[in-house]
Amino acid sequence: MTHIGFATASPDFLKLLLGITLEVAVRYAVFAGLAWLLGYVWFKRGWWKRKIIERMPTSAEVWREIRYSALTLVVFGLVGAATVYASLHGWTRVYRNIGQHGWPWFFASIGLCIVLHDTYFYWTHRLMHHRRLFRWFHRAHHLSTNPSPWASYAFAPPEAVVQAGIFPLVVMLIPIHPLAFVVFMVWQITFNVAGHTGYEFHVPWLMDSWLGKVINTPTNHIMHHEKMRGNYCLYFNVWDRLMGTNHAEYEQRFREVTSRDQRALEPVVAAAVSCNMAAEAEL
Numbered sequence: 001m002t003h004i005g006f007a008t009a010s011p012d013f014l015k016l017l018l019g020i021t022l023e024v025a026v027r028y029a030v031f032a033g034l035a036w037l038l039g040y041v042w043f044k045r046g047w048w049k050r051k052i053i054e055r056m057p058t059s060a061e062v063w064r065e066i067r068y069s070a071l072t073l074v075v076f077g078l079v080g081a082a083t084v085y086a087s088l089h090g091w092t093r094v095y096r097n098i099g100q101h102g103w104p105w106f107f108a109s110i111g112l113c114i115v116l117h118d119t120y121f122y123w124t125h126r127l128m129h130h131r132r133l134f135r136w137f138h139r140a141h142h143l144s145t146n147p148s149p150w151a152s153y154a155f156a157p158p159e160a161v162v163q164a165g166i167f168p169l170v171v172m173l174i175p176i177h178p179l180a181f182v183v184f185m186v187w188q189i190t191f192n193v194a195g196h197t198g199y200e201f202h203v204p205w206l207m208d209s210w211l212g213k214v215i216n217t218p219t220n221h222i223m224h225h226e227k228m229r230g231n232y233c234l235y236f237n238v239w240d241r242l243m244g245t246n247h248a249e250y251e252q253r254f255r256e257v258t259s260r261d262q263r264a265l266e267p268v269v270a271a272a273v274s275c276n277m278a279a280e281a282e283l
């Protein structure tokens, strides 16, 4: 519905607010809801060996996450509507004709948004861990020590304002088409929900390749919730590596979680081997 806001010449701010809030809410409900159905209902048994923390969050914890997320949706709606309002008045770098900058820029602008958001998230996140700020900004998010997909937007309102800060930042700094902004929003919610769902879906050899040093994993963020310290990054693991803030046991934990499939097979293999040996002894 962002495009409706962008397309209207002089929108009533309340209508804009309602539209943007609804858009953000639907996106959150669809992505977090789908992740919940996949990981906590349909494939819970089959995927369990990849559950980073091997227990389910209680329903009280999940409802708390949903309540905080509902507050966040209001904040995101407000900041989002103000951002669209500003762009409609020509106060931002939003452009409406793709031909103005061409398709290469269209895709490059999405990449820039991702890099900018990753950097913004890392540094604001570390700042919110400062002992003077933590309680007011970030404590609510850390009430989830074993998060579910619904923790993706579980922020206290002051933190929600900080998180929403990426909307105005992007449109002030990067010439961006509304559609590119929507793609960026889909990217952010996908990563955010995947990071909070609690299952490690990457291949075991990821950590042995250069890619494992660059991209972030659900194990990284789940450990952040569990341990409270270390692993502050979002999409990439680059800032954590540069600043030496990865948790000391991060790679070890990733390997432990992703090798469980193998270990689960070992008793079966051992049983098959002993069965064969018994059969051979009988011959």
Ligand SMILES: [Zn+2]
Residues within 6 Å of the ligand: 125, 129, 138, 142, 224
């Ligand atoms: Zn944190």
Ligand SMILES: [Zn+2]
Residues within 6 Å of the ligand: 141, 147, 151, 196, 221, 225
């Ligand atoms: Zn989190």
